Amino acid sequence: MAKKTVFSAATIGAGAIAQHCHMPGYAKSPHTELAAFADPVSARHKEIKKLFPDARGYKTHEEMFANEQLDVVSVCTPNKFHKDGVLAALEAGCHVLCEKPMATTLKEAQVMRDAAVKARKKLMIGFTHRTFAGTQKCKELLKQRAIGKPFMLRVRFAHGGPLPGWAKDDWFYNKELAAGGAMLDMGIHAIDLALWLMGPVEAVTAKTATIVKRIEVDDNAVLLLEFKSGALGYIEVGWTSKPGFTGLEVYGTNGSLICDYNKELQMCGGKASAGQDSVLEWKTLDKSPAKGGWPAEMVEWIDILRGKRRLTMTAQDGIDALAVALAAYKSCDKGKRVTIA
Numbered sequence: 001m002a003k004k005t006v007f008s009a010a011t012i013g014a015g016a017i018a019q020h021c022h023m024p025g026y027a028k029s030p031h032t033e034l035a036a037f038a039d040p041v042s043a044r045h046k047e048i049k050k051l052f053p054d055a056r057g058y059k060t061h062e063e064m065f066a067n068e069q070l071d072v073v074s075v076c077t078p079n080k081f082h083k084d085g086v087l088a089a090l091e092a093g094c095h096v097l098c099e100k101p102m103a104t105t106l107k108e109a110q111v112m113r114d115a116a117v118k119a120r121k122k123l124m125i126g127f128t129h130r131t132f133a134g135t136q137k138c139k140e141l142l143k144q145r146a147i148g149k150p151f152m153l154r155v156r157f158a159h160g161g162p163l164p165g166w167a168k169d170d171w172f173y174n175k176e177l178a179a180g181g182a183m184l185d186m187g188i189h190a191i192d193l194a195l196w197l198m199g200p201v202e203a204v205t206a207k208t209a210t211i212v213k214r215i216e217v218d219d220n221a222v223l224l225l226e227f228k229s230g231a232l233g234y235i236e237v238g239w240t241s242k243p244g245f246t247g248l249e250v251y252g253t254n255g256s257l258i259c260d261y262n263k264e265l266q267m268c269g270g271k272a273s274a275g276q277d278s279v280l281e282w283k284t285l286d287k288s289p290a291k292g293g294w295p296a297e298m299v300e301w302i303d304i305l306r307g308k309r310r311l312t313m314t315a316q317d318g319i320d321a322l323a324v325a326l327a328a329y330k331s332c333d334k335g336k337r338v339t340i341a
C-alpha cells in the first residue's frame with residue numbers, strides 16, 4: 001500500500017494551546033491538513049473560523065469522528081478529559097499527540113499507553129521543553145560527558161499564571177478539572193526534563209502551596225529530587241511571579257551548564273575550589289536557548305508520523321513524569337519523602 005502523503009488532522013479542544021501550537025503546526029505543514037476540531041464552546045468556533053476557515057467544527061469528538069476520516073489527532077482539552085480524547089482518537093484509528101500532563105491519575109495514563117500499543121498507533125506527549133535549542137544541547141553535552149558526572153540539577157519555571165492572559169477559562173484553577181496547580185502544569189515539564197537529562201528518580205520530597213492567588217490549587221512549589229544515580233535535583237515552579245531566572249542548570253564534576261531561557265546557554269569549566277586558585281572558563285554555547293518550542297514540536301511530531309524520526313516523548317515518559325508529580329503531592333500531604341515505585 002502506498003504511504004500516505006497528506007495526513008488528515010484534527011484537535012480535540014480548540015483553546016489556547018490548540019490555537020498557538022497544534023492547529024498552526026498542522027495547517028503549515030505540507031504533510032498534514034487541518035481538517036477539523038471538536039470543542040463544546042461556541043466562542044471557540046468563532047475564533048477558529050477566523051484563524052483556520054477551512055477547519056470543520058464539531059461540538060463533541062463523537063460527532064467529529066462520526067463525520068470525518070482522520071489520521072492524526074491532538075488532544076488539547078483540560079487535563080481531566082485527556083484520557084477520553086486519547087481513547088476515542090485511538091479507537092477512530094488515529095495517531096495521537098496528547099498535551100501534558102498526560103492524565104490526572106497513573107491508572108488513566110496506563111490505560112492510554114496500553115490502548116495505543118493495542119491499536120498499534122503512535123502516542124506522543126507534548127513535552128515542549130525538550131524541543132528547545134538549549135535543552136537539546138544540554139542533552140547532547142551530558143551524553144558526551146562534557147561536564148563529567150552530573151551531581152546536581154536545578155530547574156526554575158515561573159510566570160504570572162494561565163489566567164488572565166492565556167487560557168480560555170479558569171479550569172487550570174479548578175482541582176477537579178486540572179488535578180493540580182503550578183506543580184502539575186509547569187512542574188511536569190521540569191520533571192520530564194529532569195528524567196530525560198539525569199535519569200530515573202528514586203524519591204521526591206516536596207512542598208506545594210497556595211501563597212498568592214485565591215485558587216483551589218497550588219500556585220508555587222519546590223521539589224527535592226533524589227536520582228537513582230545518586231545525584232540531587234531541585235525544581236521551583238510558580239504561577240505568581242514576574243520573570244526571573246527561567247531555565248535549568250546542571251552541575252557536574254568537570255563543569256556546569258547554565259541554560260537561561262531568557263539569555264543564553266553557557267558552559268563553565270576550569271578548576272573548582274573554594275580558594276583563590278579556582279579557575280572559571282566560560283563559554284557561550286547558544287545565544288537563543290529557548291528557540292524551538294511549539295513549532296519545533298509539531299515539525300518533530302509530523303516527522304514521526306511520516307516515519308522520518310523515532311518517537312521519543314513516549315506514553316511511558318508521560319507516565320514516569322506523572323508518577324513523580326503525583327508523588328510530590330503525596331509528599332506534601334504527608335510531610336514525608338516519597339519513593340517512586
Ligand SMILES: NC(=O)c1ccc[n+]([C@@H]2O[C@H](COP(=O)([O-])OP(=O)(O)OC[C@H]3O[C@@H](n4cnc5c(N)ncnc54)[C@H](O)[C@@H]3O)[C@@H](O)[C@H]2O)c1
Nearest residue numbers: 013014015016017039041076077079099100128167168169
Ligand atoms: N505544552 C505546552 O507548552 C502547553 C501550554 C499550555 C497548555 N498546555 C496543556 O494544553 C491543555 C489545554 O490547555 P489550554 O491552555 O489550551 O486551555 P484552554 O482553556 O485555553 O483551552 C481548553 C479548550 O478545551 C475545550 N474543552 C473543554 N472540554 C472539552 C471536551 N470535553 N472536548 C473538547 N474540548 C473541550 C474548552 O472549551 C477550551 O476551548 C492542557 O492540558 C494544558 O496543560 C500545554
